[in-house]
Amino acid sequence: MPPERDLFANFERMRREMDELFGEAFGSSVLAPRRRGGFSPAVDVFYEGDPPRAVVHAELAGIDPDEITLEIEGRELVLSGHRRPAEAEGRVYQQLEIDFGPFRRRIPLGTDVVGDDAVATYRDGILRVELPLVRAEARTVPIAVDRARKLGDPESS
Numbered sequence: 001m002p003p004e005r006d007l008f009a010n011f012e013r014m015r016r017e018m019d020e021l022f023g024e025a026f027g028s029s030v031l032a033p034r035r036r037g038g039f040s041p042a043v044d045v046f047y048e049g050d051p052p053r054a055v056v057h058a059e060l061a062g063i064d065p066d067e068i069t070l071e072i073e074g075r076e077l078v079l080s081g082h083r084r085p086a087e088a089e090g091r092v093y094q095q096l097e098i099d100f101g102p103f104r105r106r107i108p109l110g111t112d113v114v115g116d117d118a119v120a121t122y123r124d125g126i127l128r129v130e131l132p133l134v135r136a137e138a139r140t141v142p143i144a145v146d147r148a149r150k151l152g153d154p155e156s157s
Contacts (some may be wrong), residue, residue: 001068005118007092033123039083039099039100039101039103040103041058041059041060041079041103041105042058042059043056043057043058043059043079043105043107044050044056044057045057045109045110047110047111047133051132051133051134051135052097052130052132052133053113053130053131053132054109054110054111054113054130054133055128055129055130055131056077056079056107056127056128056131057127057128058079058094058105058127058129059126060083060122060125060126060127061125061126062083062098062125063081063082063083063125064090065127067081067083067084068077068081068122068127069081069133070118070120070129072113072115072118072131075108075109075110075111075112075113076107076108076114077106077109077129077131078094078104078105078106078107079103079104079105079107079127080103080104080105081102081103082101082102082103083099083100083103084100085100085101085102085151086098086100088113092093109131110135111113111133112133112134113131113132113133113134114131114132114133114134115131117131117132118130118131118132
């Protein structure tokens, strides 16, 4: 049985090839520098732990952590920042694929979180954000009984 293929594994490569194809079709010259519009970092979102929490991993290699901003807006984590281009003086590129520039990514969360208790760490190019989940509190609901009518009373029918 052949191995199962990941249909999205080559999506980014295909996007770049389409950008190059359409860029050339609309008059972009090979000699002219390609205008780069930033990028959108790859993220993983999962839930774990006791107490339960949402965890977001964002791939941000080469970005100074001081250039990253995190905001929590309702059920969304907003990740923004800037990847600076590498110093290119004296270089002649054969291939240039590492995107740079500003980015802003809204990451939907599947539940309410306690934003004030969020914790973020950055290690080896991966930003890890832990967001504790709002715990639903059990609440007793009183039952109102209409004492004017009694069960079995023929008038209550």
